[in-house]
Amino acid sequence: MTRDYSNFLPRGAYAAGSHAKLDPLQALGWHPFFAQQISVDDLSSTPPVRIVEVHRSGLHALGDDIDTVLPPRADVTVGDWLMLDPSHPRSSRVLERTSLIKRRAPGTDRQEQLIAANIDTAFIVTSCNQDFKVARLERYAALAFEARITPVIVVTKTDLVPDPQSYIDAARAVSDMIDVVALDARGDAPRTELTPWCKPGKTVAFLGSSGVGKSTLANALLESQSIETRTIREDDAKGRHTTTRRELHAMPNGCLILDTPGMRELQLTDAADGINDLFADIQDLAARCRFNDCQHETEPGCAVLEAVDEGILDAHRLGRWRKLMAEDAFNSASLAERRSRDKAFGKMVRGVKKIKDVRR
Ligand SMILES: Nc1nc2c(ncn2[C@@H]2O[C@H](COP(=O)(O)OP(=O)(O)OP(=O)(O)O)[C@@H](O)[C@H]2O)c(=O)[nH]1
Ligand SMILES: [Mg+2]
Ligand SMILES: [Zn+2]
Structure with missing residues (x-):
């Protein structure tokens, strides 16, 4: 289950080049907001780790020379920073978050479910097909505003319709405070169009229904095909829930990308x-x-x-x-x-x- 640390942080994150060198914690998104919450003593006795992946069986955490799996906890989610207590990993302190995305868990028991923490930009993804619904975009946008995250609407599959403009206009009407980007997710477009939000040390998340192209966009930014993608159903344009866990990936420039499974239902709570x-x-x-x-x-x-x-x-x-x-x-x-x-x-x-x- 553990993953090779060096694979998570691509060589680019360290290499001298067009961007500044990042130390291992910065490459995971560590910044002064988190550092201010701890003392030097804390740092040596309980080193900071970031949750980079949520499995049913545990929380995959990475830090400076640390790669471990912690027991699952309902109060911790992907993107969280924890001060890893080696003797009691289960009760490691969760650092205050810059942002938190949550929803009402699907099903009958009305618990809240934490989706992701410490996200800077939420790319709300939809396609030029039956998935496109203004009401759904509004739901995601309200969720992002509530969490104080910058939302950006990304309309994919512009190559599949003769005139994507009607989709773009409808997306723009959601709010004049939200940028709209329309593109073919499979080529170079994501790298050029989404870079303004994908800066070193930032964490961006892709949210949206299954099959809209979240993983395709993530692959484009990662300049790899490491994340699995799958064709959608032809009759109703629904995806096949290919991505099954929430996972952070590092871009060559040191920006972190959260790919998420398509959400079947997004019920707002406390929003x-x-x-x-x-x-x-x-x-x-x-x-x-x-x-x-x-x-x-x-x-x-x-x-x-x-x-x-x-x-x-x-x-x-x-x-x-x-x-x-x-x-x-x-x-x-x-x-x-x-x-x-x-x-x-x-x-x-x-x-x-x-x-x-x-x-x-
Ligand atoms: N033509 C075209 N196909 C696209 C575009 N974006 C994604 N696709 C295709 O749509 C299908 C679904 O893409 P994924 O990236 O797997 O979708 P996803 O949002 O990650 O789906 P889940 O993991 O199930 O939530 C794949 O076959 C992609 O190649 C696009 O802009 N144009
Ligand atoms: Mg996916
Ligand atoms: Zn009135």
Whole structure:
């Protein structure tokens, strides 16, 4: 399961050339934000490691001359920095993150699932085919805004349609704060078009459905074909879930790339700020409604409904905003309920243990 350290960090990450030399930690994305959280003593007794891969059976961690697998933990995800405690690896301290992407885990138990930490740019990938859905792009964009990550929409497979412009226009309409890049992921285009975000020491992530070309883009940036890719189904353009784990890869210039498995479902949770940022235009209108608690449904003096009537605001966009807000409120509430239930249960267990200890 362990991997050769030298393979992860390509020769380019050390070689003198067009870019500065990176030491082994910098080549893993270490920077002052993390260094500030630790003392010199910490550094020698508990060396920093970054989680570069999440398996079902463990967390693959790399550091300066360290290559190890830690037991899985729900509170740690790919991209995290840990201070590796050699005597108690399971309780290694997790450093504060610059960013965290999470969602409501699929299935019926409403747990949250950590997707990735310490990401600088999220490439939200979709294709010029049936995968393209504005509502889905908005979901990912809200997720990125919530996590304070720069989102960039990447529209792939422009070579497969006679006129990709309609897709590009629809992607641009998602938000004027988000750059849109449209390309054929298989050639040199990703290397030229995505480089502004792929700087040494930065970590970028590819997110999106299965089959949209996330691994193809990652291979293009890595200048290799090391990540497996597979053709999509012809009838409905759906991918075959080729990538099965979240894994960081190092670009020759020292930028780190996170390839992720296609997500079947992306349910937002605790993302109200991200949704509000994405739909800032609706927030601005809502501030002008006559009633403070206006629900923008039938109320008189509703600036949101007026904007729809006047053709300034798209009614579908308003509908999607409502849906995301409702979903987020529901998931966040059930998560809060779960957290307090877990807390109460923990308290009860500790109480019982205390009674037992006293009796002993
Ligand atoms: N024509 C064309 N094919 C592309 C493009 N991007 C990706 N493909 C093809 O689409 C298929 C799926 O690409 P992948 O890179 O495996 O997709 P993925 O997003 O990593 O999919 P999962 O790992 O399943 O999540 C492969 O056959 C790619 O060669 C593109 O821009 N143009
Ligand atoms: Mg893939
Ligand atoms: Zn209103």
